[in-house]
Amino acid sequence: MTTSDSPHGEPVAIVGIAELDPAALDDIVVDVARYGIPPMQARSMNRMQLLMLEAARRCLADAGHPARPLPAERTDVVTGLCFALDRQHANALRVELPRYAREVERAAAAAGADPDSAARAGEELRGLLTRRLGGSPHDRVGEMASTIPARIAAAFKLRGRTLAVESAEATSFVALAHATVQLRAEVSDAVLVLAGQRRESAYVAAALAAKEGGAGVRPLTEGVGAVLLKRLSDAVRDQDRVYATILDCTLRHDPRPGCFRPSPSVELWQRTAAESLRAAGVAADTVQYVEGVGAAVPGGADGAAGVEYGDVVSGLGDGRAFAHAGLASVTKVALALRGCRYPGQLSDSDGELGDTSEPGTPWQTGVRDGVPRRAVVHGASLTGTFCHLVLEEHSEPGAPAEGRTGTEVRPAVRNRSRRPWAAAARAVPIAVVGLGGRFAGAPDARGFWRVVCSGRTRIGPVPDTVLDRELSHSPGALSLTHTYTDQGGHVPVPDEPPEDLAVLPQRYATLDGAQRLALTVAAELFSQQSPSQGQGQGQGQGRGGRGVVAIGGTLGPPRERRAHTDLVLGGLDDTVTGLAALDGLSALQKKRLLERLRERSGQGDGALPPALLDGCLASGVAALLANEYGLRAVPLAVEAACASSLAALDIAVGALRSGAADYAVAGGVELACNVRDMVLCSALGLLSHSRNAPFDAGADGFTPGDGCGLFLLKRYDDALRDGDTVHGLIRGIGASNDAKSLIAPDVAGQVRAMQRAFAQVDFEPCTVDYLEAHGTGTKVGDRVEIAAAGRLYAGGPRAEPLRIGSAKSFFGHTFAAAGSAGLLRTLLALRAGTLPPNTLLRTLNPALDLAAIPAEIATRPEPWTRPPGRPRRAAVSSFGTGGINYHVLVEEHREH
Incomplete structure (x- = not known):
């Protein structure tokens, strides 16, 4: 999957950027009334929805909206997410609670509790956990991953396509590649791409550790960001600030049967990079910076002498950012290209992203005169996909920029007209x-x-x-x-x-x-x-x-929700034994109760298999x-x-x-x-x-x-x-x-x-x-x-x-x-x-x-x-x- 089958497709401009401070995701306060969200619906919203609403607002503001016009009728919203969300977990646990409470009643009775005490224990547990989990009639809507881009579209009156995608560590690249295809085909006039990752469940971390053998496992890293994309010609026409341009985004997959794992194929990786550079019309020796994402690329990232290398997660806690990793890297590199300095560490300390807290060294132009600053963001996913994205600086004619040498750069719009290509693409059955x-x-x-x-x-x-x-059927109610x-x-x-x-x-x-x-x-x-x-x-x-x-499908498979629920229920021993209704049981009886509960609920103590993720x-x-x-x-x-x-x-x-x-x-x-x-x-x-x-x-x-x-x-x-x-x-x-x-x-x-x-x-x-x-x-x-x-x-x-x-x-x-x-x-x-x-x-x-x-x-x-x-x-x-x-x-x- 590449963004064009021929070189020199029209560049896509990054005209807006937002990156929320990963260390403060739990502290960000979002005023739901600002977006016209009714209180009943607000109680059912997952936390990621609130964070992406805020990232969308900041990104659009960074691009100058609402003061500057936006082609709202044909602006898409694409979000990238991995794993189930907090509200999905809470709802699954709440629905499973009656079954677990019944098992507690039965285990209590088997351990010696009288029938009345056992029944009261189940009712007490249901009430306790129900209050903790919350819930409203709008939970089904509020928990869905696709509600996030839909909510953003409603908040900002964007009437293009809205969808959520996931492809493990390739998620951001898939979203960006799709956005580029839509823009080049003139199906869309702007695309707001958001990606986010949170540590929603301890189960995911455990499953990830099982897949990687437990030793030296990088933790799941949190982050939420957004970019606004337009065709470069439109951005120039509209006098947008252009951070950088995307010349190509190529993805290739290595199908290997069995448990998911990154591809070891050096040949496929090299071919992916070569195809991407060719589609971008860029020679390999003109790339001055390479940013790595996700799973390790086989054989390392070989490149020309003098090329700088980086990894966005080094500034995000040395973890695996999954859905967010690719977008965070693109943001980091785009800011560096705009600022003419090699990337430093991302920062959002003032609430609005626009600089770096640790700026890198000055970024001179390429190895030959007249070559613009160019960078590559590449990575691999545990499902076997390689990703390669080519970025280039953009210089407005006649506009000086700090650090620029004054040499000529690529024209804003290339000499291949996009409109005949776009019309032909639409006509293909x-x-x-x-x-x-x-x-x-x-x-x-x-x-x-x-x-x-x-x-x-x-x-x-x-x-x-x-x-x-x-347990769960009540006709007419x-x-x-x-x-x-x-x-x-x-x-x-x-x-x-x-x-x-x-x-x-x-x-x-x-x-x-x-x-x-x-x-x-x-x-x-x-x-x-x-x-x-x-x-x-x-x-x-x-x-x-x-x-x-x-x-x-649903982003948040039932398999994960069920596993998370079992993990939470398996950790309720102290809650169960502390129920007031069971005060009459001895310590030995409570021990027997827990043993019977584990036996009946099927909770195992064995190691997690590598394929669990x-x-x-x-x-x-x-x-x-x-x-x-x-x-x-x-x-x-x-x-x-x-x-x-x-x-x-x-x-x-x-x-x-x-x-x-x-x-x-x-x-x-x-x-x-x-x-x-x-x-x-x-x-x-x-x-x-x-x-x-x-x-x-x-x-x-x-x-x-x-x-x-x-x-x-x-x-x-x-x-x-x-x-x-x-x-x-x-x-x-x-x-x-x-x-x-x-x-x-x-x-x-x-x-x-x-x-x-x-x-x-x-x-x-x-x-x-x-x-x-x-x-x-x-x-x-x-x-x-x-x-x-x-x-x-x-x-x-x-x-x-x-x-x-x-x-x-x-x-x-x-x-x-x-x-x-x-x-x-x-x-x-x-x-x-x-x-x-x-x-x-x-x-x-x-x-x-x-x-x-x-x-x-x-x-x-x-x-x-x-x-x-x-x-x-x-x-x-x-x-x-x-x-x-x-x-x-x-x-x-x-x-x-």
Whole structure:
């Protein structure tokens, strides 16, 4: 994954910088009223959200806003985060508390306490910990990583894309590379990139130590920062202060099966650096400074004599900054380039970052006259990715700067025009050459289509192994501790890996359930390869060249949350034995109580296995697919709430269109049928009291569902050249943020995403035959979605009514995987020439003005007649919490 497949792509300017003091993150006070945040929502916000709001404010202020104009309509917000957040941990612990309290009651009774005392002990413990943990109905929204960029977008009225990404130590580089691709393609006009890392759980440190063998382990380092990026030509036009320019950001992945670990390949590292310098149009001997990030680069960082070297963590406590490391390094180097002095230690002692506390020596120009100051930031991640970013100083014509020699530097805008390239990039169709899925009642894509054609929902009571009804189910009641529904689209987590993969049982046991499910769906995806395209592990399944694996999911896997919860509960011995209700027990009885409690709660005392951290990384899903299937593809996790799958698809399509990748795997996975999510969604009244029934007059909410959908993508011309089976074409993807309410849908925001999708294609909305709607099954959501569709799809002559449907009536709302379910259903319908039906629709909601489009919602499969002179066309929508909107335009491939 590189930011351009040809040299001299337009530089990207860093026009704003903020870096919060890492030593004072716990002391920073953020006035939530300043951002219009209601007190009820404020109680549910994670600490990182507050810190990133503050970093965003400082960064925008550093760039001169709000006094200076900002292209808010097309300004994206991208955040980089690793591991679960504090509110996620607190909510998981609160939901698990009733189970633990019951075990305390049983252990107390077994140790000799009378029934009344044992019951009082459980109730006392619940009350004590509930007060400590807090909670509100908005906890589900407040804990989500994607709420952070959405909150920033709402606070500053930024209506571009909003998403959160994670790729271990490569996180910042992935965010910066994506931002650069978006800017160069003119999909966005500015991108606010933020990255942050906090020590949210002692479990992560323990798992990291287990992976590294325990000896000489660098601790997790905290930090939060932000940069504002624009195309250099726009920055010059707007007379922005430019700290430095990004010439290139290249990432390469070394797929190595087994436990995640950094790549030892010197050859791949050297090739990554060479490709990056070539794409930047920079000779290696003109680089004067190199900054190292993350895991060690194999063989060290060899360079020319006289090159200065640095490492940002040396100023941040000599630890591992993970998500924040890359951005902190870029900030450090950009300030050095602007100040014409080699980097010193980052400082934010006055509250606003703009200098260094220990300035380095003067930075003279390069080895040849006329060469500007140049630097490289490089690193490696424990998942096997190498990163290489090239920075260069920018000098405004005629503007003297302290320390400058007066020699000529690179012109502000290079002589290759960006606009024809950007227009061509938008026009490139992307072929879906492979697909796979597993949802309720559907073990694979064929089973998925059979369920759809049957017209029967697969939503039903979730198993007792998932929901303990005695503890957590209370029909009809809004509660912070119970779910009022027991319905869901449950999918069992696989017990064994696919047959063609040699995954050790010990390692497989440490994986998150979403990782196991995705691994199984990937087996279906790659089984579609023909023998001529190559088979077998280590061959990339016939997918040579550069790739990307972008998987939508939750940033904060359940595996980590559960492990953190067990760690906390395992440390409550003194709290339990100190309960007033147990004062009558002897010391020996209390000892027996604790022994019985450990035995029943499954707490072990053994050493942690090295692979344990693998299940705690959200990007572990993507990295697992890349490594086990031999894909030289950069892995990353994407969270954009319920639109996560389509956000991942957007990243993949952008990488393909820009030439950053030759193939991509994209999709989403989430296991939404779990007690935690069911309780948190019930607390806000989001779930249906019966079952998901989009567009029905009685619709009262959604029903959770498990699922995973994956797609293999290539540029259309490449797919035709390679003789691939083409399931359909991705023609356009539009995205937006409402910049309004985090939970209420907005017509204008959804229309904006639709308009941006159609700006990429050469056909009109009236030529789209089918709309796969988000269709949550809430009265407000359904009404707003149809109203937004009417704004766009009602224009122009329409030969047939627009058909509208939603997969959620069959499989439930699969959260991060929802967009993949909708896209899978649409592609299968295109291939079958059949318009898919809805189910559970009894009485159409009369508030939906379908006649104005005109549109119909069918309840049985219908033939999809190919319109004269053109292919079948469809659209897929996904709308997420936080005002996140995505709209994808899909077209059938017509065999010639």
